[in-house]
Amino acid sequence: MAEITLKDVRKAYGTVEAIKGVSLGIADGEFVxxxxxxGCGKSTLLRMIAGLEGITGGDIHIGGRRVNDVEPAERDIAMVFQNYALYPHMTVRQNLAYGLKNRNTPAxxxxxxxxxxxxxxEIEPYLERKPRQLSGGQRQRVAMGRAIVRQPxxxxxxxxxxxxxxxxxGQMRIEIKRLQRSLGTTSVYVTHDQMEAMTLADRLVVVNAGRIEQVGTPIELYERPATTFVATFIGSPSMxxxxxxxxxxxxxxxxxxxRPSGEYTLGVRPEDLSPLPADGATLPFEATVRIDGIELVGxxxxxxxxxxxxTDLVFRVPGRxxxxxxxxxxVGAKADALHIFGAGGERRGRGW
Known part of the structure; x- marks a missing residue:
């Protein structure tokens, strides 16, 4: 296991800067x-850590070792891809063994x-099968197994x-989180699915246009988004x-x-809004909404x-x-449910 550190990492394709000075520390055993x-640059960042993508500037350290010029095979990492990347002509056992044999590991x-x-x-019954004989979930387990046997x-x-x-x-999210906790191996996971991110992460890193918008635990980002981008990206439906x-x-x-003087943006999550009672009671925030769509979601x-x-507005009601x-x-919301952002989209405090 090892910590991973990115210091002012940059990536340019010609005159286009895809990664714009990212600095991030990932602790030993952490799931980030x-x-x-x-297109925000998250997969590019991951490939740079892996060594599959060269960096234009900055430094990457894995386990305290600077790896900018270290080949992927020498970085002591294992990568699990979207497409499983299994050898179709090999059995599951052979797929798992392939990388170890290349490293001359004893039989x-x-x-x-x-x-x-x-x-x-739980893929022991499938060791003699080939990938085409497996379901998608089973293939993904094999891909993860190939990473695990490396002990990276x-x-x-x-x-x-x-x-x-x-x-x-949903099932595989639970499996991956359980597996990472039991192994305690430092893990970096890329996704565009915020539900996946919220349920898996020890810490979330929200990436936007090649920069980090905010880093924190899932609940920190949900309850105190630093920018309007984070506010709308984390949470479903959006703030x-x-x-x-x-x-x-x-x-x-x-x-x-x-509230600040001048322009600002008020944010309120759909679950923090509720219809006002007929007795005339008021709340610090109130809005009048004409309904044009209803979704029953259980x-x-x-x-x-x-x-x-x-302006569009969404709110939740229990049941039908x-x-x-x-x-x-x-509808209305309490004061502690309101988020205030400045004209530039940054979160504002209470000292305006």
Whole structure:
């Protein structure tokens, strides 16, 4: 196992800078997830750690060793890919053994590691099968097994579950987290799926346009997003964002709610909004919404609507919706559920 450190890492393709000075420390045994939209640079960062992509500037250290010019095979890492990367003509056992044989590992040690990994991943009954005889989930377990038998200092995962259906992805998330905890191996995982990121990570790294927007535990990023980008990327449905210049357009803040002078953005999550009671009780934030869409999602309903100025707003209600399309509903939120961002999209404190 080993810590991984990135210091002002940069990557340029000609005049286009894809990674713009990323610095990040990953502790020994930590599970860190890089999350962000397609094209943000998260997979490029992972490939740079692996040595599959050269760096333009900065330094990468694995286990205290600078690896900028170290070949991928010498970095003591194992990578799990999206497409499994299994040899179709080999059995599962042969796939697991291949990398160890190339390192001249003794046959008895190869057998021991294969059996240990196969039992851990529950693929022991499939050792003599070929990849085409396996389901997608079984193939992904084999790909993970091939990484485990290496006993590397770190695991790197590049969107390994994106080819699986939703149910199987959920099951494999649990398996990967359980496995990482039992092995205690430093792990870096790339995904664009924020649900996957939230459930797997010890710490989340939100990447946007080649830069890190915010680093923290999943709950820290959910409860205190540093920017409007993080606020809308983490959480499903996304946080509602309302421009502070629209005070007369269907929503209002109580006078005692702190806010900056000039332009700002108010954020409030759908689950923190609720219809106001008929007895006239008020909340620090209130908005009038005309409903134009309803989603029943099991134990709750998502109500989609618009304010007077056309801004979209989503709120949740428990169970089945009590309102219908075209209804006008007044909703509100408590002061501690409100997020204030400055004109540049950065989070603002209480000392305006």
């Amino acid at each position: 997830v890089l999350v962000g939209p397609s 008895a040690e190869i057998d021991r590691r294969i059996i240990t990994a196969a039992r851990t991943l 200092a770190a695991f790197l995962f590049d969107e390994p579950l994106s080819n699986l259906d939703a149910k199987l992805r 509602n964002l309302l421009k502070g210049t629209d005070m007369t357009a269907g929503w209002s803040l109580a006078p005692d709610v702190p 134990a709750e309903s998502l109500m989609h609507g618009k304010l007077e100025n056309g 919706a009590r309102h219908e399309i075209a209804d006008t509903v007044k």
